[in-house]
Amino acid sequence: MMDFLNYSQLPFIMFSILAIQAMSLQLILGGTGLLSLGHAAFYTVGGYTSAMFTVFIAPLIGIHDTTLLLICACLIGMTGAAFTGLLVAIPCLKLRGDYLAMATLGVGEIVATVFKNLDFVGGTRGFKDIPKLGSPLLIFSIMLVVCFFIIRFYKTNLGYAVRATRDDEISARSLGINIYKTKLISFLIGSSLAGLAGVFYAHTLQFISPDEAGFYNSVVLVLAVVIGGMYSVMGSIFGAFIIVIIPEILRFIPQLINPYLIFMSEKGFLLPSLIPVIDSILSNRTLIFSVLVVIIMLLNPKGVASLFERINKMRKTNE
Amino acid sequence: MNNNILSISNVTVKFGGLVALNNFHINVRQGGISGVIGPNGAGKTTVFNIITGVYRPNSGSVKVNDKELIGIPTHVIAHHKVARTFQNIRLFANMSVCENIMSGACIKREGTFLSSLFMLPNSYKKEKELWKKANKLLEFCGLEKYKDSPAISLPYGMQRKLEIARSLMTDPSLLLLDEPAAGMNPTEKLALQELVKRISEQKISVLLIEHDMRFVMNLCENITVLNYGSVIAEGPPEIIQTNHEVIEAYLGSDIEDDFNIKETLNASR
Numbered sequence: 138m139m140d141f142l143n144y145s146q147l148p149f150i151m152f153s154i155l156a157i158q159a160m161s162l163q164l165i166l167g168g169t170g171l172l173s174l175g176h177a178a179f180y181t182v183g184g185y186t187s188a189m190f191t192v193f194i195a196p197l198i199g200i201h202d203t204t205l206l207l208i209c210a211c212l213i214g215m216t217g218a219a220f221t222g223l224l225v226a227i228p229c230l231k232l233r234g235d236y237l238a239m240a241t242l243g244v245g246e247i248v249a250t251v252f253k254n255l256d257f258v259g260g261t262r263g264f265k266d267i268p269k270l271g272s273p274l275l276i277f278s279i280m281l282v283v284c285f286f287i288i289r290f291y292k293t294n295l296g297y298a299v300r301a302t303r304d305d306e307i308s309a310r311s312l313g314i315n316i317y318k319t320k321l322i323s324f325l326i327g328s329s330l331a332g333l334a335g336v337f338y339a340h341t342l343q344f345i346s347p348d349e350a351g352f353y354n355s356v357v358l359v360l361a362v363v364i365g366g367m368y369s370v371m372g373s374i375f376g377a378f379i380i381v382i383i384p385e386i387l388r389f390i391p392q393l394i395n396p397y398l399i400f401m402s403e404k405g406f407l408l409p410s411l412i413p414v415i416d417s418i419l420s421n422r423t424l425i426f427s428v429l430v431v432i433i434m435l436l437n438p439k440g441v442a443s444l445f446e447r448i449n450k451m452r453k454t455n456e
Numbered sequence: 457m458n459n460n461i462l463s464i465s466n467v468t469v470k471f472g473g474l475v476a477l478n479n480f481h482i483n484v485r486q487g488g489i490s491g492v493i494g495p496n497g498a499g500k501t502t503v504f505n506i507i508t509g510v511y512r513p514n515s516g517s518v519k520v521n522d523k524e525l526i527g528i529p530t531h532v533i534a535h536h537k538v539a540r541t542f543q544n545i546r547l548f549a550n551m552s553v554c555e556n557i558m559s560g561a562c563i564k565r566e567g568t569f570l571s572s573l574f575m576l577p578n579s580y581k582k583e584k585e586l587w588k589k590a591n592k593l594l595e596f597c598g599l600e601k602y603k604d605s606p607a608i609s610l611p612y613g614m615q616r617k618l619e620i621a622r623s624l625m626t627d628p629s630l631l632l633l634d635e636p637a638a639g640m641n642p643t644e645k646l647a648l649q650e651l652v653k654r655i656s657e658q659k660i661s662v663l664l665i666e667h668d669m670r671f672v673m674n675l676c677e678n679i680t681v682l683n684y685g686s687v688i689a690e691g692p693p694e695i696i697q698t699n700h701e702v703i704e705a706y707l708g709s710d711i712e713d714d715f716n717i718k719e720t721l722n723a724s725r
Contacts, residue, residue: 286573289575290573292572294562294568294572297562298562300551301559301562304548307542309548310531311508311534311542311623312534312559312623312626314562368550
């Protein structure tokens with residue numbers, strides 16, 4: 138039992154962190170309708186700035202209390218990410234749709250290159266020996282707070298303005314909504330929340346590498362949002378859950394299926410030479426995962442959130 | 457001090473070599489219903505676009521409540537109590553009917569972000585009032601039963617009404633309706649006519665663009681006729697109906713019946 142607890146700790150932390158990131162992207166992608174393909178950049182910036190603070194600056198000022206240190210790290214990481222978000226948003230938000238996606242795609246690579254060339258944070262080898270702060274439960278509760286914050290956000294005037302801008306810019310403007318300002322605010326909030334996730338990532342793994350800002354991580358985030366359903370906050374959490382948990386579950390699949398394969402080959406349904414081939418396919422977790430994602434998207438293009446809606450509708454018609 | 461809520465004078469709009477509006481002028485009385493008619497491409501929608509600041513005219517002035525609007529961006533013009541609907545319906549497709557109407561209240565909730573985020577009592581009270589108003593508008597436009605359904609699932613006529621309800625939520629004193637009756641059947645048109653009448657009874661001035669002559673003639677107290685960007689006639693419906701230039705501009709289309717040409721010809725004999 139202890140083994141399982143120890144093992145499940147890391148996936149749990151990764152799930153919470155990915156969920157915070159996915160929700161912060163949901164605000165930008167599903168909420169405001171801006172396809173940002175460089176969201177991982179903000180999270181890397183958040184991680185790096187807070188780590189620089191806790192490693193270099195905090196001992197100089199003399200902050201040793203871990204709680205205070207964590208709060209300061211969070212604030213600094215969020216400010217750093219928000220500042221980067223502002224730098225990106227001011228020129229990029231004039232672009233629309235695909236063009237914005239292309240512009241933000243560059244941002245991730247720029248951030249990665251910048252940190253690769255900063256020698257005092259480890260360069261290409263990554264930033265090591267960051268002090269350990271925060272516990273899994275803390276991160277999970279922060280995730281819940283972020284979730285509650287975003288749900289409340291959609292109910293405020295800004296939330297309505299953001300969603301109106303997503304659906305129709307021209308009529309949003311005619312209702313008195315300043316579109317550029319609205320997009321800017323949502324981008325700022327989104328990037329600073331991503332920075333918060335980065336802070337926890339850096340301080341629980343005690344390591345952060347410049348490759349985190351790359352294209353792959355940004356795409357995983359988009360995937361988490363889309364799997365869960367673009368317009369639902371809970372959906373993003375579920376998307377993050379699927380992305381973290383399913384590869385972990387797939388670890389056990391080859392062991393589970395192997396006895397049946399041997400049984401089938403004994404009965405003569407299967408050539409014995411095929412067993413290693415199937416084994417190797419099943420143990421390629423990335424492949425299986427990718428196929429699963431394709432199947433999920435085919436079955437349910439609107440994401441998991443639409444599944445709940447459909448069930449509700451069915452219940453209503455039955456009544 | 458005149459009692460015109462909207463007065464446009466000497467407005468000229470050019471797109472390259474094309475003159476979309478030439479020396480256009482119109483006055484809308486406080487609480488009155490006025491109409492702009494004209495053949496397709498006459499520049500009717502351009503009139504709305506210069507009032508709401510989408511285009512900037514080359515010359516002239518647009519005054520709402522004696523305030524000059526030219527040069528002010530669109531989203532600020534909404535603060536001057538001007539609301540509009542669109543020729544091709546522009547609803548917030550992924551939001552429910554309620555949310556569509558509530559997003560019309562964005563101006564009024566400005567500056568309450570933090571207090572409504574934490575549900576502080578004063579903003580809670582304000583929001584409750586706004587919801588009450590939204591519900592009243594739902595009832596006013598006959599949309600109660602669609603309350604929670606997504607906006608795109610509504611039938612066409614209802615979508616039009618929802619767009620009107622959304623623009624009424626901004627508490628306008630001037631409402632611009634761009635072809636509100638387009639694509640509606642006669643019953644829906646009659647219902648819409650009643651709705652527009654009731655709106656103007658609430659001291660909201662209405663300026664509308666419409667192709668359906670019966671609709672315009674029944675509603676408007678003042679009509680401006682545009683052709684190729686110039687005003688060719690203006691005045692109450694009875695005068696417009698007998699104006700030869702107007703009939704000429706519309707000849708070739710099947711509008712003649714609506715103009716009751718026979719009657720006018722008989723009268724002239």
